[in-house]
Amino acid sequence: MAILPPGVSQQQFDTAINRLKSVVGDEWVFTSDADIHAYRDHFSYIKDQPNELIPCAAVGPDSVEQVQAIVRIANEFQIPLYSISTGKNFAYGGPSPNVRGSLTVDLKRMDRVLEVDDKRNFALVEPGVSYIDLYNYIQEHGLKVWVDTPDPGWGSPIGNALDHGIGYTLGPYRDHFSAHCGMEVVLPDGEILRTGMGAMPTSDSWQEYKHGFGPDPAGLFGQGNFGIVTKMGFRLMPQPEHWRNGLVTVPRRQDFIAMVDTVNYLTDLGMIGEPWYSGGLQALMTNTEFAKAANAFNEEEMDRQAIAAGLPSWRVELQFYGSEGTTLANWEYAKELMARNIPGVQFTDGESLPVPLTDEQIQKSSTPYESAMRRNITQGRPGLGIWYMTGRTDFDPNAWNETHIGLFSLVGRSGEAVFKAQRDFADISRRLEMPGFFPNALAVPVNWYQNSFLMGNGFGAAKGNSPQQKKDATKLLRRLLEENAKLGYGDYRAPPILQDDVADQYSFNNNILRRFNEKLKNAIDPNGIISPGRAGIWPEAYADLRGSLRED
Amino acid sequence: MKIKMNKLIRRAFMGLILIASSQIAIAQDSEAVARGKAKFDHSCAPCHGKGAGDDGREMLPGTYSLKIKYGDTMPAALEDRTDLTSEVISVFVRMGAWSMPPFRKTELSDKEIDDIAAYLAVSSRK
Numbered sequence: 001m002a003i004l005p006p007g008v009s010q011q012q013f014d015t016a017i018n019r020l021k022s023v024v025g026d027e028w029v030f031t032s033d034a035d036i037h038a039y040r041d042h043f044s045y046i047k048d049q050p051n052e053l054i055p056c057a058a059v060g061p062d063s064v065e066q067v068q069a070i071v072r073i074a075n076e077f078q079i080p081l082y083s084i085s086t087g088k089n090f091a092y093g094g095p096s097p098n099v100r101g102s103l104t105v106d107l108k109r110m111d112r113v114l115e116v117d118d119k120r121n122f123a124l125v126e127p128g129v130s131y132i133d134l135y136n137y138i139q140e141h142g143l144k145v146w147v148d149t150p151d152p153g154w155g156s157p158i159g160n161a162l163d164h165g166i167g168y169t170l171g172p173y174r175d176h177f178s179a180h181c182g183m184e185v186v187l188p189d190g191e192i193l194r195t196g197m198g199a200m201p202t203s204d205s206w207q208e209y210k211h212g213f214g215p216d217p218a219g220l221f222g223q224g225n226f227g228i229v230t231k232m233g234f235r236l237m238p239q240p241e242h243w244r245n246g247l248v249t250v251p252r253r254q255d256f257i258a259m260v261d262t263v264n265y266l267t268d269l270g271m272i273g274e275p276w277y278s279g280g281l282q283a284l285m286t287n288t289e290f291a292k293a294a295n296a297f298n299e300e301e302m303d304r305q306a307i308a309a310g311l312p313s314w315r316v317e318l319q320f321y322g323s324e325g326t327t328l329a330n331w332e333y334a335k336e337l338m339a340r341n342i343p344g345v346q347f348t349d350g351e352s353l354p355v356p357l358t359d360e361q362i363q364k365s366s367t368p369y370e371s372a373m374r375r376n377i378t379q380g381r382p383g384l385g386i387w388y389m390t391g392r393t394d395f396d397p398n399a400w401n402e403t404h405i406g407l408f409s410l411v412g413r414s415g416e417a418v419f420k421a422q423r424d425f426a427d428i429s430r431r432l433e434m435p436g437f438f439p440n441a442l443a444v445p446v447n448w449y450q451n452s453f454l455m456g457n458g459f460g461a462a463k464g465n466s467p468q469q470k471k472d473a474t475k476l477l478r479r480l481l482e483e484n485a486k487l488g489y490g491d492y493r494a495p496p497i498l499q500d501d502v503a504d505q506y507s508f509n510n511n512i513l514r515r516f517n518e519k520l521k522n523a524i525d526p527n528g529i530i531s532p533g534r535a536g537i538w539p540e541a542y543a544d545l546r547g548s549l550r551e552d
Numbered sequence: 553m554k555i556k557m558n559k560l561i562r563r564a565f566m567g568l569i570l571i572a573s574s575q576i577a578i579a580q581d582s583e584a585v586a587r588g589k590a591k592f593d594h595s596c597a598p599c600h601g602k603g604a605g606d607d608g609r610e611m612l613p614g615t616y617s618l619k620i621k622y623g624d625t626m627p628a629a630l631e632d633r634t635d636l637t638s639e640v641i642s643v644f645v646r647m648g649a650w651s652m653p654p655f656r657k658t659e660l661s662d663k664e665i666d667d668i669a670a671y672l673a674v675s676s677r678k
Contacts, residue, residue: 028658030656030657034646035656035657037646037647037648037654038646038648038653038654038655038656038657039656040654042648042653042654058656060657060658086659087656087659090653094653095656106656106658108656108658108659109658128658132594132598136594153598154598362606362608363604363605363606363607363608364604364608365608374607375607375608376606376607381606383598383605383606383607384598384599384606384612384613384614385605385606385607385609385612385613386607386613387599387613387614387651388605388609388613388616388617390651391613391614391616391617391650391651392616392617392620392621392650392651393620394620397620397621400650400651401651
C-alpha cells in the first residue's frame, strides 16, 4: 500500500524509519501492510476508500525516553504523529489518525502499573495499562480500591480519560478526565512536562492535588494535540462495604420532571451512584395506537394507555454505595423525597449485598424487577460482555454492525430539557429523512456525567455496510451535527471523520475556542507534528487538510 | 568387542540425549502451555471464555457469536476446539473477523500466539 506522510519523500521516509528502528529496535517498527492493518479503524465509515485514515507506519516505544526520541525524529522529518494507548476507542475512530499517512505511536508496551495506594486512594499508570490490567493488579495485590470502568473495559484509563470517557459508579469517578490527578507529557519539542504537583520535583502529592500553582494546562491534553501523555494519575473509589439498589416508577409522562429534579438532588449530595433511567412503555410500541401517540408526543393518549396497561411512564433505578445502614438510610430517604414530590410514585426494593459481590451475584441478578443495569460495571468490574452489540444475533446470524459509531449530545439535566430534546431529535430525524431509527417520546437520557445528560442520536443514519451506504450515512451525520448545533445540542466526542464538524458546533464568537487552541498549537508545536486535526485543531503546517474529509 | 562396546556406549549416549531432549521439549511445551493459558485468560477469555457473560448473558460475545456461526458443527468455546493452530489463530488475530477487531503485535506478539496455540492444543483434553 505504501502510504507516505504528507510532503515526505520515500527516501526521507526510509531514513526516518531506520532512525526509529535505532531507537526502539527493528522489532517494534511496523511498516508492512499486514502489520499496519491492525492500526486501521475496524469500524471505519471510509474503509478501503482512497481517503481512509491509515498510518504510514507504527512505532512501539517502551519508555518515555524513546517517546522523546520519536518526537524529535518526527520534528526533523516533519512526520505527523498520532499516539494511541491501547488503541480501542471503537465507535470513535479506533486507532486511526486524523491525517492519512501519520506515524502511529503505539504506547501499548508502556504497560506498567506504577503505583496503587488504597489508603490515599489513587493510581499512577502508563498508557498501555488497560482497565482489565489495572483491575487484575488491584485484585492480585488485595487492594481495597475500585476502578471506574467504561464498557467495554479493554481500553486504557489514560486513553479513555483523554478522550473524555465515562464510567458507572459514583459521580466524581465517572468523569474519567476529571478524576485524573497529575500527568506526565512529552511535549512537541521532546521536553517532558509534569502537571499539578508533579511540577515540584520533591512533592509527594502528585496524585492528590492536580492544580499545582498557576494555570493548569492538563485540559489541553484531553481530546487535544499538544503532547503525548506518558503517565497519568487517577483518583480511585475506595471499595465500599455494601451495595444496594432499588427501583422508582412514576405513572405519568410529566412526572419525569420531578423525578429528575429529585435524582439530581440525591446525586449532588453524593447519596447515590449512577442513576439508570429507562422508559416504562417500550412494550406498548407494538400497539399501533400507542406508537402513533409516542411518535406524535400525544401525552394525554400515552398516559391513558399507560394507565390502562398498568405500566409506569418512567423508571429510574437507583444504587447506593456505603455500609448496610447508610445505603438503607439513603434509599429510605430517596423514597421519602420522591413520595413528597410525585403523587402515585412506586418503589421496589432491589438487592442489598455485601461488597465485593460474588460472580453469581453479578451475573445473575435476583433483583425483584427487570433491571436495566449492567451490574459488573456498577461494581467496577471491567469486561467485554457488552461487545455483543456489534456481533451476530439469533435474530440475524449474519449481523455485523460495521457502522458502530457513537454520537451523544449534551442535553440539560432536567425533565423539561429531555422533553424538548426528544421533540427536537425526532423533528431533525424526520427532516433529514433518516433511514433507520427515529427518536420519539420514549427516548431516555444517560447520566454518565454526574452534572449533565447525554442523549444518543444519529443511530438511524446508517442503513447498511456498503461503501455508498456509509458515505450517505456520513453525509447525514454531518447534517445532523449542524442541525443539532442550531438547537444547542453539542456532541461530546466523535471519530476523526466528524471531528471538524463537531468542532464547528462550538462556534461562539466566530469559533474563538478553536482559534485560541490553534494559536497555542502553532506556538507549542510549530511543525504541527502532534496529531494534527485532532478535535478540529489544525496547525498551520496541515491547515489545508481542515474539512478535507468532507469533500466527497 | 571393543567396537561393540563403543557402539553400545554410543547408542546409550544417543539414547540419553534423546531422552534429555524430549524432556526439555516437554518442559518447554508445558512452559508454553502455561504462558499460553495466562495470555489466553488475559487477552482472549474476556470475549471467548466459557461460562456466562460477565453481565449475566448466556455466553460471552465471542463464544456466542461462534455458537451462532457454527451451530452444532463446532464447539463455540475456543478452549474446546482441537483445530486451532498458530497459523489459524494468527489469521483471525491479525486480520480480525466480523466484530472482532485485529490485534497488534504490541498487544499479542507472534510468540504469544504460538503459546496460545500450545495451550489450546491441550485445553480441550480437560
